Amino acid sequence: MVALVPRSQPSRTEGTSADAAARDLPGTGRLPRGRHASHQHGVAYRLLRAAGVGVLGLSVVAAGGGAYAWYRLQGNINAESITDRLGIRPDTEATVDPTTGQSALNVLVMGSDTRELADGTGDEYGGLEAAEGARSDTTVLVHLAADRRSATLVSIPRDSMVQIPDCTADDGTVVAAHRGQFNSAFSEGGTACTVKTVESVTDVLIDHYAVVDFSGFRSMIDALGGVTICTPEDIEDRKANLYLPAGTHEDVDGETALAYARVRYIGDGSDISRIGRQQALMSSMVQKVLSSDVLLRPDRLFSFLDAATKSVTTDPELASLNQMRQLAQSLQKMPADGVRFVTVPNEPDPRNDARVVWTAAADELWRQIRTDTTPGATPSPSPTASTDPSTSSALTIPPQRISVQVLNVGGETGAAGRAAQALGALGFTVTGTGDGEATASTEGVHVRYGPDRADSAATVTASFPGATSAVDPALGRGIVVEVGTGAPAPVDVSARLVTPSTPTSTGGATPEPTITARVATDDICA
Structure with missing residues (x-):
């Protein structure tokens, strides 16, 4: 089971007595109960096979609890x-x-910080008065290759500025399309809006999708008996109530x-x-799940699966343990170095350096996901940059596409x-309509487009006589009119x-984008 964690703990009242009381609150972090070691512990286990072994381990659980365990x-x-x-x-x-006879699968996993917790301990985090509703500050796209020999876990920064489409929230209200911070899609429109935005x-x-609190x-x-974590520096953070020496x-x-995963005010403090x-930390959890002291302990394995399933909400198909078992079986031959962790390539948002926008390398990453190639490997050559679509005379993308x-x-x-x-x-597909704020002018037509959609945007812009256009990194692969x-009226x-036969641009070639991946076998302290 892939586990994710939410954003950092809200600040608590400072002062000696308040700090002492805060340290006793479950889930807010404290000095570790486990052993401290100076050595580095390498990770050589397979992340996706952890999910597979966990589900297949139900057969071990059944030996101790029979059918009761399965049905529970x-x-x-x-x-x-x-x-x-989803539109x-x-x-x-x-x-x-x-x-394998299999297709590639994309599973979107969202970590929710709702105080309506599955185990009833929400009051220990301040309850609904501290943070009403739910936010998803950790979102990971898990891509399983069709050959089931590789998997890529793509972390989507919560602070990414993207174009959020119009969404219908859980209560039936409609959230108008707008440019906003990525994690606001979940708080404004729930799971459906996050999936639709991605x-x-x-x-x-x-x-498939899964939400974990x-x-x-x-x-x-x-339930695993603890995990191994590594920190390169001392952590003394009263806001997260976390105190750890380096090592x-x-x-x-x-x-x-949980406190370690949520703490914000260490390192550069960025998301x-x-x-x-x-x-x-996810790699460390995998190591512990795959260790013999868990797999050979039916009580511990059942406790782990019980905790995981109690806190997850999925689509109806993935909610079937039998479906999970079949998926797990298909992952058994995945090699250790076939699991990669990738963060969506990004840079500071020109409008607000506290936020980020995706770079051209992100377009290459999503292309590799769509075509089931290995992200983080040598990227394919990028096409020569197109001219400004508002002045291009040669159109290469028909409206139907x-x-x-x-x-x-x-x-x-x-x-x-x-x-x-x-x-x-005229043949275009319209994914949504609504009201919005002008980014250029309140007169005429202005077309905004993602970094690799210049050719498509040229067709859209040419359809409106006198229209202007501009690239908007927040749009990803989207186009907004x-x-x-x-x-x-469009013509x-x-x-x-x-x-297209030869490049229409007179400019130089776009540099090849770089995608950096962390492999599951990398040192946990790296």
Whole structure:
């Protein structure tokens, strides 16, 4: 079971007595109960096979508890169907592997910090008064290759600025499309909005999803008897109530591990550095799950699976233990170095350096996920940069291959709907309409597009006489049409379409993007 953790603990009242009281609160971190060692402990275990071994271990559990264990674990899992709220979805570009007969699978795993915890301990974190609702500050896309010989876990930074599509929230209210921080999709529109946002900005089809609350993370580690963590520097953080000397710590309990994963004010304090710690911690959990003292202990294995299943909500298909068992069996031949951890390539947002936007390397990463190639390997050559779509005369992408969102940024009531209807008649796919704030002008039409969508944006821009356009890194693979006052109706530009043969740009070639991956066999302290 892949376990994820939420964002850092809110600040507590400072002062000697308050600090002392805070240290006694479960789940907020403390001095580790386990042993401290100066040596480094390498990780040579397979992350995805951990899930496989865990589910297959039900046969061991059954020896101690019989059918009761199976039905209890099955009954723990909550299922939620969100398909009817996802709208138009991406097509899959990968093919079935001839050896396994399997297709690639993409599972989106979200860590929720709701105080309505599965084990009823939400009051220990301040209850709903401290943080009403739920946020997903840790989101990982798990990509299982069709040959089941590799897997990639892509961490999506919570602070990424992206284009969030229009979403229908759990209570039926509609959240209008807007540019926002990635993790706001979950707090504003729930699981469905997060899945829809990921599909919109990456063009990657999500096959399954799972939401895990942090009580499950804490309980799973305790059920394992603790895990190993490594910190390169002393940690003395009163806000997270975490105190650890530098070095490697073995048998760290769930409360301390949770605080370590959530702490923000160490290192450079960024979400990116926290993601690195979480990836190492997940590797450590895998090591412990695969160790013989867990697999050969039915009581401990059952406690781990019981904690995991109590705290997870999945799509109906993945909620079946039998489905999990079949998936686990398909992963048994995955080599140790076939598991990679990747963080979406990013850079500071030009509008706010406390946030990040995805770089051109992110487009290459999502292309590799869509086509089921290995992220982090040598990237394919990038195409020569296209000219500004507002001035390009040669159009290479037909409307039938282009999806857009349409926003009214100052036009008459219904302007977005009319433009969307006209675009649909020309062959474009409209994924949503709504109101929005103008990023360029409240007059005419302005087209925003993701870094690798210049050719598609050229067709969209040319369809609106006099329209302007600009690249927007927050859009990923999306295209947004902003409709203002006096916006012209779109026109048919099919006569300008040509088959690309040579680059139309006079500029130099775009540098090949770099994707950095952490392999599961890497040193946990690296």
